Amino acid sequence: MPTLRDYQQQDVEFLSKLNTMACFNEQRTGKTPTALTIIKQKNCRRVLIICPSSAIYQWIEEFETWLGRPCVTIKRARFDPETLPDIWTDGLVLSYDSFKTIERKDKTIKGLVEYILNYLPDAVILDEAHRIKNTKSANARAVFKLIKVPVRIALTGTPAPNKPEEIYSILYWLHPDKFKSYWKFIDEYFDRVMMPLRSGQYYPEIRGFKPGKQLELQRFLQTFSTQRKRKEVMPWLPKKDYQQVRLPATDEQKKYLKELREFFCAGDVIVQGVLDRLIRERQICLDPMLLGLKGSSPKLDYLIDYVKDYPDRPTIVFSKFTSFLKKIYPILQTYSKKIGLIIGETKIETRNQLKNDFQCGKINLLLLNIDACKEAITLDRAEVAIFTDKYPPVGTILQAEDRFVATTEDRANKPHTIIELMIKGTYDEQLYKLIAERKSEIEVINDYKKYLMKGE
Numbered sequence: 001m002p003t004l005r006d007y008q009q010q011d012v013e014f015l016s017k018l019n020t021m022a023c024f025n026e027q028r029t030g031k032t033p034t035a036l037t038i039i040k041q042k043n044c045r046r047v048l049i050i051c052p053s054s055a056i057y058q059w060i061e062e063f064e065t066w067l068g069r070p071c072v073t074i075k076r077a078r079f080d081p082e083t084l085p086d087i088w089t090d091g092l093v094l095s096y097d098s099f100k101t102i103e104r105k106d107k108t109i110k111g112l113v114e115y116i117l118n119y120l121p122d123a124v125i126l127d128e129a130h131r132i133k134n135t136k137s138a139n140a141r142a143v144f145k146l147i148k149v150p151v152r153i154a155l156t157g158t159p160a161p162n163k164p165e166e167i168y169s170i171l172y173w174l175h176p177d178k179f180k181s182y183w184k185f186i187d188e189y190f191d192r193v194m195m196p197l198r199s200g201q202y203y204p205e206i207r208g209f210k211p212g213k214q215l216e217l218q219r220f221l222q223t224f225s226t227q228r229k230r231k232e233v234m235p236w237l238p239k240k241d242y243q244q245v246r247l248p249a250t251d252e253q254k255k256y257l258k259e260l261r262e263f264f265c266a267g268d269v270i271v272q273g274v275l276d277r278l279i280r281e282r283q284i285c286l287d288p289m290l291l292g293l294k295g296s297s298p299k300l301d302y303l304i305d306y307v308k309d310y311p312d313r314p315t316i317v318f319s320k321f322t323s324f325l326k327k328i329y330p331i332l333q334t335y336s337k338k339i340g341l342i343i344g345e346t347k348i349e350t351r352n353q354l355k356n357d358f359q360c361g362k363i364n365l366l367l368l369n370i371d372a373c374k375e376a377i378t379l380d381r382a383e384v385a386i387f388t389d390k391y392p393p394v395g396t397i398l399q400a401e402d403r404f405v406a407t408t409e410d411r412a413n414k415p416h417t418i419i420e421l422m423i424k425g426t427y428d429e430q431l432y433k434l435i436a437e438r439k440s441e442i443e444v445i446n447d448y449k450k451y452l453m454k455g456e
Contacts, residue, residue, distance in 0.1 A: 002065060007233045008034045011226045015153075016041045020174040022129070022154040022225035024446070027402040028378070029228055031155045032059070035125050036066040044123035044151055046088060048116065050143065051127035053095040053348060055376030059127070063091040074098075074112070081115045088119065096131055100142035113142040123151035128375055130156045130395065132173065133166040135182055140169050147176045157402075160445035161395030165190060165206055167221075167445050174224065189213040209444070218448040227449045230405065240401065241417045244432070246424040247302060249285075252295030256284045257426060267293050278427060285428035286324050286389055299388050299421045300328055306386070307335045307365060314358070315384045316366045318373070318400055320391050325367045332365065339365040344372040355379065374399040380406045383415040389428070390420065394435055395446075 004012065008030055015021040016038045023031045039047055049059050056073050063071035071091030074084075076098040094112055101111035124146050126132070132140040146152070152174055160166045165186060171179045179185055183204075186192055191207040209217075221227075249257070256266040260280060264271050269291045271277040283290045287297035303317065319325050322343045329341045340354040340363045357363045359381050366379065370387075374396050382404035390397055401418060422429045443450075 001068070002033070004033055004037060005030065005233070007228060008037070011228075012037050012041065015226065018224055019150060020152045020224065022156075022159070022170060022174060022221075024156060024159050024221075024225050024448075025228040025233075026230050027157040027399060028405065029157075029230055029233055031157075032062050032127075033066055035153050035155055036063060038153065039123055039125070039151070040067055042123065042151055044121075045090065046119070046121045047091045047123045047125065048121040048146075048149075049091065049093045049125045049127065050096060050099050051093060052131075052375050053097060055127060056093050056095060057348065057352065058376060059093045060091070063093070067091070076112055079112065079115075084115055084119060092121075096139050096142075100138040102138055111138075111142055113145055117145060120146075121149055123153070124149045125153045125155065126173070127155050129154035129170050129173075130158050130161045130166070132169040133161060135169050135172070143173060147173060158395035158399065158446050162393035163206075164209070164444045167217075189217055214444060218444075221445075221448050227447075229447075239416070240405070241415070242420065243417060244420045244422065245302065246422055246429065247298040249423050249426060250295055250298060252288055252293070253284055253298075253423065253426075256288060256293055256295070257281060260284070266291070269293065281427045282389060282391065282431075283321065285423040285426055286319070286321060287327065289327070290321065290323050298423065300331065302421060303328060303332060303386070303388070304335060307332055310384075311336055312364055313384060314361075314364055314382045315386065316358075316368055316379055316382045316404055317386045317388065318368050318370050319388045320370050321389065322369050324388065325369060329367055332367075336365050338363045339367070341367045342373055342377075343369040346372070351377070358382070368400075368403075370396060370400045373403060377403055379403045381414075384417045384419060386419045386421065388421050390431060390435055392435060397435065 011023065011025070011034050015023065015034070021038075023034055025031050025034075047063075049063070051059055060071045060073060063069070067090075069090040071093060072087055073093045074087065099112050101113060102109040126143060132143050134140060154170050154174060156170075159170055168179065168182055168185050171185070186206060189209060190213070191210055192204050193207065194202040195205045197203045259266040260271065260277050264277060266280070266284070269280060271280050280291060284293070286299060288295040289297070306315075325341060325343060329339070333339050340358060342351050342354055354363065354366065355377055358366050358379055361381070366382075385401060385404050405416060406414060420432060422432060
């Protein structure tokens with residue numbers, strides 16, 4: 001039977017005294033063993049775990065390892081409700097997608113939550129709990145139905161992924177009596193003003209914390225949660241080495257970007273509104289051909305040169321655009337046969353195989369979609385992470401970066417280099433500055449321990 005590290009044991013001793021709790025420890029500090037040990041100490045028999053699809057089999061393995069009891073998962077498409085009591089005797093792991101009910105205009109796709117409510121578990125573990133940050137989302141609505149479960153544990157390293165007020169959903173799920181209303185919570189802790197939208201219409205804009213309320217909220221978080229940073233519990237971890245590579249725009253890119261700003265069109269590409277234009281600018285900076293425009297991609301040229309120069313260096317390449325990854329995969333494959341691709345449509349089994357192949361050295365170059373690979377995948381053999389583009393939310397980017405950070409001392413001395421590719425003098429370059437500024441705002445919640453020490 002595995003054992004906990006000292007800091008995990010301390011967290012268990014504190015949290016196990018509570019019935020509703022949160023572990024806000026940074027990614028890859030071992031939140032899973034901590035939560036499962038609490039479940040064991042509380043003698044919870046029937047346990048429900050809700051997590052991203054990619055983490056299902058990892059949770060099953062961890063459950064059986066730490067508790068020595070069976071754990072299963074079920075697929076919504078093949079599920080027979082009458083078999084649930086027989087299947088679910090101990091641990092049950094469900095993805096957010098299968099758990100929630102999806103309401104569409106033409107039909108409603110019933111989620112497994114509707115059947116779970118007939119057999120309320122003794123405990124619920126909500127992994128990557130920031131996925132319920134939008135109170136009106138299907139994820140949040142489904143999870144909120146579990147507020148009567150006696151033991152509830154929220155796990156996430158980023159409780160407020162992009163804005164401090166996003167912590168509300170977790171607060172409501174754990175303490176529904178105290179946080180009954182979202183807008184009452186906002187008015188209690190934040191300033192807000194009504195901004196004009198259209199003639200006679202207004203929308204609420206949430207500003208910063210009211211005087212003294214930031215410290216008050218941080219102190220409350222301390223009463224039911226832990227928050228540890230990797231550097232605190234793993235002092236041997238090296239720092240990330242950020243390298244910004246400013247690539248010059250091609251003549252075609254300059255032309256397209258100028259046309260977009262002046263005429264809201266480039267070639268046959270017509271944009272509607274500023275937001276649409278900014279998305280097209282990002283795509284042009286990445287590769288004009290993504291929009292059917294002529295011209296080369298300086299970022300692709302950089303990747304080709306990099307692969308030629310460092311064919312054996314373990315490297316992961318991130319992009320927000322799946323279309324770009326699909327395009328460059330066969331191109332880079334001509335320069336490196338040891339290459340893999342993981343995007344949103346990659347099956348879980350294939351994803352796990354590619355991860356294992358990379359970790360054992362069968363693959364040296366792995367192309368990843370940021371949103372598909374921000375969670376539940378360890379790639380700490382990688383020495384370099386290349387971002388071809390970045391875009392908020394900030395929490396997603398930080399999670400993606402953490403995929404290659406070593407959490408064992410035998411890999412502590414490997415390089416931890418993050419290369420950020422940007423087209424010089426464009427919106428593409430400005431985004432990196434905006435992301436850095438946004439990070440400081442969400443740290444109010446995500447690093448509340450640090451702020452508490454400043455305030456006391």
